[in-house]
Amino acid sequence: MRWKWQQLEEKIVQLFMLLSFALILFCLLLILYTIVAKGLPSLSWAMISQTPKGGFYLGKEGGILNAIIGSLYLALGGTLIALLFAFPLALLLNIYLSQSLWADLVRLSLDILWGIPSIVYGAFGFTVMIFLGWRASLLGGILTLALLEFPIMARAMDEVIRRLPPDLPRAAYALGSTNLETAFFVVTRQILPGLATAALLAFGRGIGDAASVLFTAGYTDRIPNSLFSPAASLPLAVFFQLGTPFPEVQQRAYSAALILTIIVLGISLSSRWLAHYLDRFSIH
Amino acid sequence: MSEIIPHLETQNLNAYYGSTQALEDVSIVIPRNQITMIIGPSGCGKTTLLKCLNRFIELEENARIEGKVLLDGENIYSPSVDVTEVRKKSGLLAQRPYPLPMSIFDNVAYGIRIHRLHSRGQLHQAVQHYLQVAGLWEEVKDRLHAPASQLSIGQQQRLCLARGLAVEPEIILGDEPTSALDPISAQHIEKRLIELKQRYTIVLVSHILRQARRLADYVIFMYMGRVVEAGPAHQVFNNPQHERTRAYLSGEF
Ligand SMILES: Nc1ncnc2c1ncn2[C@@H]1O[C@H](COP(=O)(O)OP(=O)(O)OP(=O)(O)O)[C@@H](O)[C@H]1O
Ligand SMILES: [Mg+2]
Numbered sequence: 001m002r003w004k005w006q007q008l009e010e011k012i013v014q015l016f017m018l019l020s021f022a023l024i025l026f027c028l029l030l031i032l033y034t035i036v037a038k039g040l041p042s043l044s045w046a047m048i049s050q051t052p053k054g055g056f057y058l059g060k061e062g063g064i065l066n067a068i069i070g071s072l073y074l075a076l077g078g079t080l081i082a083l084l085f086a087f088p089l090a091l092l093l094n095i096y097l098s099q100s101l102w103a104d105l106v107r108l109s110l111d112i113l114w115g116i117p118s119i120v121y122g123a124f125g126f127t128v129m130i131f132l133g134w135r136a137s138l139l140g141g142i143l144t145l146a147l148l149e150f151p152i153m154a155r156a157m158d159e160v161i162r163r164l165p166p167d168l169p170r171a172a173y174a175l176g177s178t179n180l181e182t183a184f185f186v187v188t189r190q191i192l193p194g195l196a197t198a199a200l201l202a203f204g205r206g207i208g209d210a211a212s213v214l215f216t217a218g219y220t221d222r223i224p225n226s227l228f229s230p231a232a233s234l235p236l237a238v239f240f241q242l243g244t245p246f247p248e249v250q251q252r253a254y255s256a257a258l259i260l261t262i263i264v265l266g267i268s269l270s271s272r273w274l275a276h277y278l279d280r281f282s283i284h
Numbered sequence: 285m286s287e288i289i290p291h292l293e294t295q296n297l298n299a300y301y302g303s304t305q306a307l308e309d310v311s312i313v314i315p316r317n318q319i320t321m322i323i324g325p326s327g328c329g330k331t332t333l334l335k336c337l338n339r340f341i342e343l344e345e346n347a348r349i350e351g352k353v354l355l356d357g358e359n360i361y362s363p364s365v366d367v368t369e370v371r372k373k374s375g376l377l378a379q380r381p382y383p384l385p386m387s388i389f390d391n392v393a394y395g396i397r398i399h400r401l402h403s404r405g406q407l408h409q410a411v412q413h414y415l416q417v418a419g420l421w422e423e424v425k426d427r428l429h430a431p432a433s434q435l436s437i438g439q440q441q442r443l444c445l446a447r448g449l450a451v452e453p454e455i456i457l458g459d460e461p462t463s464a465l466d467p468i469s470a471q472h473i474e475k476r477l478i479e480l481k482q483r484y485t486i487v488l489v490s491h492i493l494r495q496a497r498r499l500a501d502y503v504i505f506m507y508m509g510r511v512v513e514a515g516p517a518h519q520v521f522n523n524p525q526h527e528r529t530r531a532y533l534s535g536e537f
Contacts (some may be wrong), residue, residue: 175398
């Protein structure tokens with residue numbers, strides 16, 4: 001009797017797993033299908049190698065190189081700056097503040113920051129920029145994105161470091177390592193795959209975000225040539241083109257979405273590969 | 285056995301975890317170039333005592349100690365002493381081997397690099413030397429750059445031995461260093477340790493009385509945080525002075 005029940009339970013659980021897997025796969029394929037079907041026809045070499053020419057937004061010549069380059073600059077800059085603060089904070093949380101009330105407080109703040117909608121970051125960045133007398137610029141966008149990515153990265157890295165087996169730093173201390181040597185030569189080595197994943201997760205979030213760069217980086221048809229010139233971005237390219245009444249331009253919005261998806265997909269696949277490669281040396 | 289030349293010495297050592305006392309008034313000497321075995325029933329404070337000898341006890345969140353630990357007559361807990369220097373002077377073999385997350389070569393090279401013990405040109409030779417001393421060289425010489433985690437547990441323990449020796453310690457501490465190993469690997473380690481006592485002072489914790497009889501030159505028997513009896517192995521094993529030691533040795537608890 002009991003045996004039967006267990007078998008039945010097993011079957012039900014398996015069914016649910018299969019269903020949820022099918023659902024996820026279905027959604028993913030549907031999204032991919034939509035952007036490929038609608039975007040591929042207008043995806044051309046010109047789209048990715050030219051900036052918009054006159055009349056581009058009415059359906060004439062040009063491409064979205066401005067947005068591709070702009071997005072890469074914004075997300076790369078934002079990720080690097082976030083990294084500069086997120087990694088040391090994660091180390092601090094786990095090595096110097098471990099198990100103190102402060103650590104819990106910092107984690108709570110990060111979780112709250114993580115949950116704040118990106119439009120709020122955009123508005124905040126915009127307010128600060130007005131206060132400083134800055135105009136919409138690459139730098140403004142990068143700093144706002146860094147702010148958006150920072151809690152994601154810090155928290156993801158914090159979890160990676162928290163899962164570090166305590167015997168590992170001890171093995172290093174036993175050899176007469178200082179705290180600093182232990183942190184940088186041993187602990188970092190062990191958690192590098194996790195750190196890389198955390199950084200790329202934040203990068204993916206940053207490059208796909210429209211709301212935070214809307215006011216802070218602005219939009220321009222030119223490729224930014226300094227930190228103080230405005231910068232276009234792919235999510236906004238999708239947004240603006242989709243908002244026009246012309247079918248050709250709307251179709252280009254989908255091809256911009258396709259390009260963005262390919263970039264994000266490329267990043268996540270290469271991060272998987274990288275994590276796998278680096279993980280060879282980690283101790284499990 | 286001739287007269288004892290102390291290498292390490294504890295004086296009135298007390299250790300506490302929070303409010304529970306784990307070591308009570310421990311005063312022992314650890315003779316130079318011999319194998320000292322700390323024995324006693326589970327929970328009697330063997331690991332705690334060992335951790336006091338390389339200041340690992342300070343890594344425990346709630347631990348506190350009183351008293352002195354003298355290494356060549358100098359108190360390792362005095363404020364002027366650098367903790368990394370203390371730990372460098374003793375190689376540690378943990379109960380489970382814990383390789384560093386790097387290649388076999390880099391595991392041994394790590395200590396040499398951070399303490400700058402050899403020049404770059406001599407590094408390879410030094411690594412080879414310590415792997416040979418630990419009896420691992422023949423098995424790994426063709427895959428020095430493979431991840432250390434690929435080695436078997438027994439090989440990992442010998443790697444940890446090589447890694448510990450590479451920082452040029454004076455003392456080797458081992459907390460049941462063979463208990464996670466298969467019998468052959470355990471024998472391997474035992475053999476190495478016997479060879480190594482020519483040059484190092486060795487302190488081991490053991491659960492296994494037979495192992496203690498095989499290896500020990502000097503024995504410390506502990507019970508409930510106190511040292512009941514300490515002395516040369518033949519004396520403690522063959523002619524214990526205390527009733528409790530006698531009972532433990534005859535397997536009564
Ligand atoms: N981190 C800790 N926090 C609190 N109490 C501890 C801690 N570590 C050890 N103790 C306690 O201190 C006493 C001595 O522990 P210790 O680990 O030194 O014993 P042991 O002789 O090594 O035992 P075993 O043979 O089981 O390894 C025990 O009562 C133990 O419960
Ligand atoms: Mg123990």
